[in-house]
Amino acid sequence: MQDAPESTHDRLNRELARMRLRDVGFWGGWALLVGIVAIYGFLAFNNVTDARYVTGVAGDVLPLTTETGQRIVLRVTVEGQTRDIRLPSQLVHPAKGALVCLRAGEHRFTGHTSYVSVSDSLCDDAGQ
Numbered sequence: 351m352q353d354a355p356e357s358t359h360d361r362l363n364r365e366l367a368r369m370r371l372r373d374v375g376f377w378g379g380w381a382l383l384v385g386i387v388a389i390y391g392f393l394a395f396n397n398v399t400d401a402r403y404v405t406g407v408a409g410d411v412l413p414l415t416t417e418t419g420q421r422i423v424l425r426v427t428v429e430g431q432t433r434d435i436r437l438p439s440q441l442v443h444p445a446k447g448a449l450v451c452l453r454a455g456e457h458r459f460t461g462h463t464s465y466v467s468v469s470d471s472l473c474d475d476a477g478q
Contacts, residue, residue, distance in 0.1 A: 398455030398464070403472050404428055406452050406465075408444040411437075426450055428465060435465050449473075 406428030414423045414436070422437045424444065435452070437443065444450050451473035452465045 400456045411443045
């Protein structure tokens with residue numbers, strides 16, 4: 351039993367659908383590439399613009415368990431707010447109630463302020 355011959359109309363419709371799908375893939379790929387570049391640019395240029403040195407009052411030293419292991423977190427009260435700051439590996443941590451020098455950096459696009467523990471001599475220089 352033989353199939354009926356395919357009509358020219360069906361072949362043209364199938365070819366047009368294939369061409370439309372190819373165009374969607376082409377422009378979709380460009381849209382994806384532009385989106386990835388935009389996100390990368392936002393993350394790369396959202397760096398710290400205004401860095402200042404502030405002092406905070408040390409609180410408790412807590413272990414923070416993550417997927418990659420444990421980190422030491424220092425709870426600090428700075429500018430009336432309590433923040434958790436990750437500490438580098440060190441043998442002696444600040445005592446509870448001691449003054450800790452922090453670098454406060456405001457990010458360019460988000461306005462988020464991040465705090466990093468720095469040497470006490472930087473706060474002494476900033477106070478003069």
